[in-house]
Amino acid sequence: MNFSAKTEYAVLALLYLTCHGQDGPVTVHKMAEELDIPYRFLEQIVSLLKRAGLVHSVRGSHGGYLLAREPRQITFGEILVLTEGPVAPWACVSGDDHFACSFEPTCAVRGVWQQVQRSIYQILNNTTLQDLCDKTKAVRHRVVTISNPVHEEPAAVAAQPIQIEEAVE
Amino acid sequence: MNFSAKTEYAVLALLYLTCHGQDGPVTVHKMAEELDIPYRFLEQIVSLLKRAGLVHSVRGSHGGYLLAREPRQITFGEILVLTEGPVAPWACVSGDDHFACSFEPTCAVRGVWQQVQRSIYQILNNTTLQDLCDKTKAVRHRVVTISNPVHEEPAAVAAQPIQIEEAVE
DNA sequence: CGCTAATCCGATCGAAATAGTAGGGATTAT
DNA sequence: ATAATCCCTACTATTTCGATCGGATTAGCG
Numbered sequence: 001m002n003f004s005a006k007t008e009y010a011v012l013a014l015l016y017l018t019c020h021g022q023d024g025p026v027t028v029h030k031m032a033e034e035l036d037i038p039y040r041f042l043e044q045i046v047s048l049l050k051r052a053g054l055v056h057s058v059r060g061s062h063g064g065y066l067l068a069r070e071p072r073q074i075t076f077g078e079i080l081v082l083t084e085g086p087v088a089p090w091a092c093v094s095g096d097d098h099f100a101c102s103f104e105p106t107c108a109v110r111g112v113w114q115q116v117q118r119s120i121y122q123i124l125n126n127t128t129l130q131d132l133c134d135k136t137k138a139v140r141h142r143v144v145t146i147s148n149p150v151h152e153e154p155a156a157v158a159a160q161p162i163q164i165e166e167a168v169e
Numbered sequence: 170m171n172f173s174a175k176t177e178y179a180v181l182a183l184l185y186l187t188c189h190g191q192d193g194p195v196t197v198h199k200m201a202e203e204l205d206i207p208y209r210f211l212e213q214i215v216s217l218l219k220r221a222g223l224v225h226s227v228r229g230s231h232g233g234y235l236l237a238r239e240p241r242q243i244t245f246g247e248i249l250v251l252t253e254g255p256v257a258p259w260a261c262v263s264g265d266d267h268f269a270c271s272f273e274p275t276c277a278v279r280g281v282w283q284q285v286q287r288s289i290y291q292i293l294n295n296t297t298l299q300d301l302c303d304k305t306k307a308v309r310h311r312v313v314t315i316s317n318p319v320h321e322e323p324a325a326v327a328a329q330p331i332q333i334e335e336a337v338e
Numbered sequence: 339c340g341c342t343a344a345t346c347c348g349a350t351c352g353a354a355a356t357a358g359t360a361g362g363g364a365t366t367a368t
Numbered sequence: 369a370t371a372a373t374c375c376c377t378a379c380t381a382t383t384t385c386g387a388t389c390g391g392a393t394t395a396g397c398g
Contacts, residue, residue, distance in 0.1 A: 060366025108304035229395025
C-alpha cells in the first residue's frame with residue numbers, strides 16, 4: 001500500500017509555497033527545479049490544486065502560484081483526498097453510495113476497514129501545512145545545531161533553504 | 170487509497186476456512202463458488218497463502234486446504250502484507266533499506282507517513298481471523314434478533330436473510 | 339491400471355492506472 | 369511587441385491488476 005507520486009509532488013509543492021511563498025507568487029518552473037519534479041507534470045498537479053481552490057494563480061509575466069488559504073487551514077487529508085481520491089481501503093466503506101457487498105450486513109471485515117479508515121483520517125485531518133512547515137524548520141534547526149556547534153556561524157547554514165541538493169550530491 | 174481484490178479474496182478465503190474448515194480440507198472450487206470469486210484467480214491466491222505458510226494443502230482427490238495455524242494466531246496485518254506488500258505509504262518509511270529521499274533528514278512529511286503506517290499496523294496486527302469469525306457470527310445473531318421481534322415467528326425470517334452458508338447451500 | 343478430482347505451476351492477456359511528455363493557446367508585465 | 373507565465377488537451381510508455389489458460393502432478397477408488 002502506497003501513495004502516488006502525484007500526492008508526494010502535491011504535498012511538496014504546497015509545503016514549498018507555505019515556507020517560501022510569503023513574498024510574491026512562486027513559478028512552477030522554480031518549484032520544479034527546487035523540488036526536482038518534471039516541470040510539465042508539476043504544472044498539471046498545481047493546476048489541479050488550483051481547481052480545488054488550494055492555491056491562487058497569477059497569470060502573465062511575473063506570475064506564479066500562492067496558497068489560497070492560511071497554511072493552518074489546509075490539511076494533509078484534504079490534499080490526499082484530492083490526489084488519491086477518498087481513503088476507502090475497501091469499496092464497502094466508501095460511504096457516499098452504499099455499495100453493498102454480498103456479505104452485508106454481517107460482514108465483520110467491513111468494520112476493520114472502517115477502523116483503519118478512521119484512524120488514517122484522524123491523523124491526516126489533524127496535520128496542516130503549517131505544522132509541517134514548522135516541523136521542517138525545527139528538525140532542520142536541530143540537525144544544524146547538532147552538526148554545527150555554536151562557535152560556528154549559524155547564519156551561513158540558515159541562509160541555505162531546504163537544501164535538496166547538497167546533502168545528497 | 171484502497172486495497173486490491175487479491176486482499177479481499179485472501180481475507181474472505183481464510184475467513185471461510187476459519188469458520189467452515191473444521192472437518193476436513195476445503196476445495197478451491199467450493200470456496201470460489203461460495204464466495205463468488207473467479208476460480209482460477211482464487212487458486213493463485215490460495216497458492217500464495219500456502220507458500221507463505223498460512224494454509225496447508227492436501228493433494229489429490231478429496232484434497233483441499235486447511236488453516237496451517239490457529240485462527241487466533243493469524244492476523245489481518247500478516248495477510249495484508251502478504252497480498253499488498255508492506256504498508257509503506259511512502260518509500261521513505263519502508264524501513265528495511267533506508268531509502269533516502271532528497272529531503273532527508275529535514276523532511277517532516279516522513280513523520281506523518283510513519284504515523285499513518287503505525288496506526289494502520291496497530292489495528293491490523295491486533296485483529297485475528299478468530300476475532301473476525303466471532304464477530305461475523307455475533308453480528309448475524311444480532312441482526313436476526315433485531316429484525317425479528319419476539320412475537321413474530323423468528324424461524325420464517327431467520328431462514329430468509331443474510332447468512333452466507335445456510336441460505337446458499 | 340486407469341479414471342477422476344484435486345492441487346500445483348508458469349505463461350499470457352486485456353484493461354486500467356501511473357508517470358510522465360508534448361504542443362500549443364491565453365494572459366499580462368515590461 | 370515580446371517574453372514570461374499560466375492554461376488546456378491530447379498522447380505515450382510502463383507498470384499493476386484482475387483474470388484466464390494449458391497442462392503437470394498427486395492421490396483416492398473401483
